[in-house]
Amino acid sequence: MFSSKLFVVAILSGSCMLAAAQSATVPIAPAPQPAVAPDAAARAADDLFLLLREAARQDDAAGAASYAARLPNHAIASYVDYYRLKPRLRSASGDEIRDFLQHHQGSAIADRMRNDWLLELGRNRDWLNFDQQYPLFVLDDDIQVKCYGLMSRAVRGENVAGDARALLVNPPGYGDACASLIATLAQAGQFDANDLLAQLRLAGEQHATGPARRAAVLLGATDTQAAQAVDVPALALARGVGVSRVDHEIYLVAVGRMARTSARLAVIALEKNASRLSPQELATGWAGVALAASMTLSPDAWGYWQKSAGALLSQDQLQWKSRIALRQGDWKSVRATIEAMPPQLRADPTWTYWLGRALAAESGASHEQAQALFARIADQNSFYGQLAMEETGRQVSIPLPGRALTPAEIAPMAANPGLRRALKFFSLRLRFEGTREWNWELRKLSERELLAAAEFARQNGILDRMVNTSERTRTEFDYTQRFPSPHNEILQPTVQNLGLDRAWVYGLIRQESRFIIDARSGVGASGLMQVMPATGQYVAKKIGLTDFVQAMLTDLRTNILLGANYMNMVLASADGSQPLASAAYNAGPGRARNWRATLNGPMEGAIFAESIPYAETRSYVKNVLANATNYAALFDNKPQSLKARLGVVRPGGAGNQLP
Structure with missing residues (x-):
């Protein structure tokens, strides 16, 4: 749309040209017009850029070259160069790649290209060039590059076993690089049978069939047996416990996998062969059962953990044992389990806080130790930072802003x-x-x-x-940046009519979409409040929105109306508990209802949040409540208590039962 000023200029220019044309003795040729309007040309270039990107993603070198040739002056020229080169990375010369890195030195896309090239150099075992490039990789955030880096050092004769043990904790993300590292360390004698057995157990625990197969082969067993233990545990259990140590470990993997679907069958299998297993093997088996039981909040979980004494627990097992001990109120076990964690895990704010709480539950000098732990994280404006702050006698408040930006x-x-x-x-x-x-x-x-x-x-x-x-x-600090409240003119009337806590609503929106109006999740949730289509339809029917169609989820007003009403519904079904209602909003009312049903009595809100079985929902609830506490401090202009907001979560309840 033209501005009025430009429109006047255009009219005046046109009048002058007309007068000149009338007084001239020869016709004046019209001014040349561009073949394509600038906006249209820019859109066409962007469309080509998107096609170039997709060609590169599909490793279509010819297509990428063709599209790139038609984009000589695109606004993101460095990415045109990247997408042209990326599909040819395996065939391109080292000099060509170095030219790209030199030309775009210091940029994000140069570091991305170096990441890609390091993976290729690692696959080709080109350690000379790998070792030259790896120190220049700024982000160094790719686990496979890290594995190739350790492999290169091992090939040079360095002992990297300790670094490898710390790194190799997520078998599903290993890929070729980390699998090759494990094989290299085994062949070099840096990894012994205990290391390989630990990898086998970890792969079984995380349902990583490929890594389990490879670990079994390195241990001298068949990869078929390992795959069956992970994927078809009933078949592996029917085959029996076997005679060798590796056979026993594969059997125990099957026990742990079976416990995910039937704890009863897993327990029967373990008890049936208890006499043929060593005490530590038996404890390992019980740890596998305990982990599965913990992730369903089974009332039997704590008893299984008691039987696992003597097992070498994985990081996931240590964390879940701690969570179940929290639910039991067994602070002595909470302390012992956290202190058994690797230093890096123990230093996480989650376990720093709970270790402090465990120490505070004791008498004597432990109180000073607890306060030291709380002080260590109390300056972190996060869920556990806020809780630690309250343990030191302070509440969440908004720091004074600095001088205004110019x-x-x-x-x-x-x-x-x-x-x-x-x-x-x-x-x-x-x-x-x-x-x-x-x-x-x-x-x-x-x-x-x-x-x-x-x-x-x-x-x-x-x-x-x-x-x-x-x-x-x-x-x-500028907390208006950290905790913005956009669209308040739309949200406030809806929230006020429903009687909802505005701080909680904004805390949830901040976690759901970070205020991206057109956000869309991989499962179809849409908009500012990430409303699922089925949820939107259900809520629309409940509130009498008769003309609702799915496309309306992207409308800002409709999205807020439906999302806020759904929050009100889940809060009512949770008897006013914000932790429970937040869990229901994220994971669904049915799951939240099941988690609530495991309670034998009132539970501290922080313990309930920490023991939510789904990792995504566990993190979500903690973030929403920490956000809400900050928003309340900002809106009310006075200190706030996260502990009070968390309250206690009670069993049962007469709230409305949502589907």
């Missing part, structure tokens, strides 16, 4: 090439690439510049980047 401070952000590339990606709805470019630039910024970048994100309507960027500061 236009001169924000201007360099608008001129930053990386941030401009990020904006372009966001305009193309390529959030992954946009976020990568944005975060890459943040590494270089001071605290003051981070606040300026966050404000630049706000000005461009990219609130998720504003929140993420502002959260990185440690000495200067």
Whole structure:
């Protein structure tokens, strides 16, 4: 749409041209017009760029080259170069790749290309070039590159077993690199049978059939037996316990896998062969059963953990044993289990807090030790940081803002090439690439510049980047950036009519979508409040929204109306418990109802949240409640208690039963 000023200029220009044409003795040729309007040309270039990206993703080198040739001056030229080269990475010369890295040195896409090349060099066992490039990989956030890095060092004769044990804890993500590392260490004698058996157990625990197969072969067993133990445990159990140590371990993997579907059959199988297993093997078997029982909050879980004494527990097993001990109120066991965790896991704020609570439950000098642990994390504005703060006698409050940002401070952000590339990606709805470019630039910024970048994100309507960027500061704060409340003119009347806590609603929205209005999840949840189609239809019917169709979920007003009403429904079904209602919003009322049914009496809200079986929902509930506490402090302008918000979760209840 033209502005009135431009429209007047256009009329005046046209009048002058007409007068000149009437007085001229020869006709004046019309001014040449572009073949394609600038906006249309830009859209066409962006469409080609998206086709180029897809060709690269499909390893279509010819297609990528063709599209790239038609984009000589695209706004994101570095990615045109990347997508042209990426499908040819296996055949490209080292000099060509180095030229790309040199030309785009210091950029996010250069580091991405170095990541890709390191994987290729590792696959080819080209350790000379790998060792040259690896120290230049800035992010170093790829587990397979890390595995190749350890493998290269092992090939040179270095002992890397300790580093490998710390790294190799997630078999589903191993790929070729980490599988090759394990084989290399086994052949070099750096990994012994105990290491390989630990990998076999871990693969079984995490349902990683391929790694289980490979570990079994390295141990001298058949990969078929290992695969059966993971995928068809009933068949493996029917075959029997076997005679060798490896046979026993494969049998115990099958016991743990069977416990995921039938604890009763797993217990029968374990007890049937108890006399043929060593005490430690038997304890390992009980640990597998205990883990499965814990993840369903079975009342038998604690008894199984008692029988697992002497087993070498995995990190997941240690965490679940701690959670079940919390539910039991057995603080002595909570302390012992957390203290048995590896140092890196024990230092996590979750276990720092609960170890402090366990120490505080004791008498004497333990109180001072507990306070030291709380103080260690009390400055972290997170779920456990807030709880630790309350243990030190303070409540959550909003820090005073620093001096206001000036236009001169924000201007360099608008001129930053990386941030401009990020904006372009966001305009193309390529959030992954946009976020990568944005975060890459943040590494270089001071605290003051981070606040300026966050404000630049706000000005461009990219609130998720504003929140993420502002959260990185440690000495200067702007909580209007960290905890924004957009669309309040729409949300406030709905929330007020329903009698909902506005801080809780904003806390949930912040976790659900980070204020991305058109957010869409992999399972179909849409909009600001991430409403599922079936949920939207159910709520619309309940509130009398007769003209509802699924497409309305992306409408801001409708999304807030349906999401807020659904929050009100789950809160009523949870008898007013925000932790339980938040769990229901994320995982569904049926699952939340099942978790509640496991309670024998009132449970501290923090313990309930920590022992939610689904990792996603567990994290979600903690984040929503921590967010809500911050919002309440911001809205009410006074300190707030997360503990009070968590309250206690009670069994049963007469709330409405949602589907």
